[in-house]
Amino acid sequence: MRGVHEPRTKTPDRVSRADLQALRRPPSAITPFAGFPDVLDFPRDVQPILDRHCVECHTYQRRDGNVILAGDLGPHWSHSFFSLFAYRQVADGRNGLGNHPPRSIGSSASPLLKMMGGSHYGAKLSPREWRTIWLWIESGAPYAGSYAGLRNESDQNIAGSAVARVFAGARDVLDRRCGSCHAIGQPDSEDRRPLPFPSDFRRNRRGSEPRTAVYERIVLADDPMARFSANILLNFTRPAWSPLLLSPLAKAAGGHERCGAVFRDTSDSDYQRLLAAIEQGKSELDANPRYATPDFKPNRQYVREMKRYGILPASFDRSKDPIDIFQVDQAYWKSLWHEPENCASPSP
Numbered sequence: 109m110r111g112v113h114e115p116r117t118k119t120p121d122r123v124s125r126a127d128l129q130a131l132r133r134p135p136s137a138i139t140p141f142a143g144f145p146d147v148l149d150f151p152r153d154v155q156p157i158l159d160r161h162c163v164e165c166h167t168y169q170r171r172d173g174n175v176i177l178a179g180d181l182g183p184h185w186s187h188s189f190f191s192l193f194a195y196r197q198v199a200d201g202r203n204g205l206g207n208h209p210p211r212s213i214g215s216s217a218s219p220l221l222k223m224m225g226g227s228h229y230g231a232k233l234s235p236r237e238w239r240t241i242w243l244w245i246e247s248g249a250p251y252a253g254s255y256a257g258l259r260n261e262s263d264q265n266i267a268g269s270a271v272a273r274v275f276a277g278a279r280d281v282l283d284r285r286c287g288s289c290h291a292i293g294q295p296d297s298e299d300r301r302p303l304p305f306p307s308d309f310r311r312n313r314r315g316s317e318p319r320t321a322v323y324e325r326i327v328l329a330d331d332p333m334a335r336f337s338a339n340i341l342l343n344f345t346r347p348a349w350s351p352l353l354l355s356p357l358a359k360a361a362g363g364h365e366r367c368g369a370v371f372r373d374t375s376d377s378d379y380q381r382l383l384a385a386i387e388q389g390k391s392e393l394d395a396n397p398r399y400a401t402p403d404f405k406p407n408r409q410y411v412r413e414m415k416r417y418g419i420l421p422a423s424f425d426r427s428k429d430p431i432d433i434f435q436v437d438q439a440y441w442k443s444l445w446h447e448p449e450n451c452a453s454p455s456p
């Protein structure tokens with residue numbers, strides 16, 4: 109037996125070159141989709157398409173279908189990115205082990221692409237936009253399309269601690285104004301509307317790390333509690349548009365009034381305290397500008413390695429030198445290309 113059917117622990121024996129049809133000509137060169145980046149980046153490539161076709165109905169104010177597709181930032185990602193996964197629009201196979209049946213992951217299994225062809229409230233993408241979404245899903249549907257955006261441990265802790273600060277800072281407001289209906293900081297309970305808010309935002313026993321188990325878990329599954337995740341409740345771009353504030357705010361005052369009008373208007377001092385707590389979390393995060401914000405800096409490890417590979421000059425100073433991370437990535441990938449001299453090059 110030859111090809112894919114032979115034992116995978118053995119190389120094929122006695123196969124002469126002429127034996128295999130494919131070996132009678134040089135290898136085909138891989139042809140890229142012309143005019144598209146190699147790796148798609150959610151904030152750069154996908155969000156503008158959502159802005160054009162979806163955000164009109166999926167704003168904080170309208171929130172059709174309870175879905176927000178604006179690019180405002182939550183603790184870790186943009187609200188749109190979180191929402192697409194919470195509503196299982198993208199089948200990226202995340203955390204699924206083992207073999208997958210054909211067409212159960214990737215673009216062909218993602219509802220998002222299906223709803224972009226005109227069947228969903230008339231939203232119809234141009235062929236180029238459609239291809240962009242397709243490529244984004246096929247390249248693993250990443251948030252950051254650059255290694256420079258990978259967060260190290262300390263970056264991740266900053267997000268966790270900003271969330272903890274909001275909930276701890278407003279704890280007495282949450283207890284007094286929300287606790288009669290929401291089981292705050294506890295697992296689901298029967299008599300009260302189960303949970304919201306990270307189930308345990310106090311410090312854990314082992315040390316100082318804030319526990320945010322509920323919100324960490326949520327994005328990985330189609331979880332009906334996703335709407336109570338800190339990833340969507342907190343808006344760290346425009347704090348006053350945090351669903352945490354809009355849900356209990358009266359419609360007449362611009363809120364969603366999902367809880368009844370707990371806050372009749374924004375002059376309620378508890379509303380103001382909750383808002384101040386979110387603003388406090390935002391300033392903590394802003395001190396270390398995040399991916400896809402103007403003052404973002406690639407992490408230290410990225411800069412160190414890119415210098416080591418000779419892609420960035422040794423003199424590069426992360427704190428002040430400008431950098432185009434997508435160009436640096438591209439130069440890095442190119443340095444890895446296999447370019448044997450005697451291989452027939454593709455015609456230009």
Ligand code: HEC
Nearest residue numbers: 158161162164165166172173175195197223224228229231
């Ligand atoms: C003209 C208004 C409008 C536009 C434009 C629009 N939507 Fe919607 N969307 C709705 C409404 C209304 C619902 C809730 C009812 C429903 O699910 O059909 C909804 C529901 C959804 C849902 C939830 C589906 C579910 O399974 O519960 C998702 C996800 C969604 N939209 C994504 C999008 C995306 C992506 C775009 C852009 C390509 C978009 N929408 C454009 C009105 C709109």
Ligand code: HEC
Nearest residue numbers: 285286288289301304335341351352355356366367368370
């Ligand atoms: C009188 C009872 C009541 C009080 C008080 C109350 N809520 Fe709610 N809240 C509810 C109910 C009921 C829901 C679920 C509504 C639904 O399922 O659509 C809810 C839903 C929510 C949601 C999720 C909404 C969504 O659509 O995603 C948030 C966030 C929320 N509440 C925050 C708060 C905050 C913050 C307070 C205190 C300032 C508060 N609630 C006080 C009853 C209450």
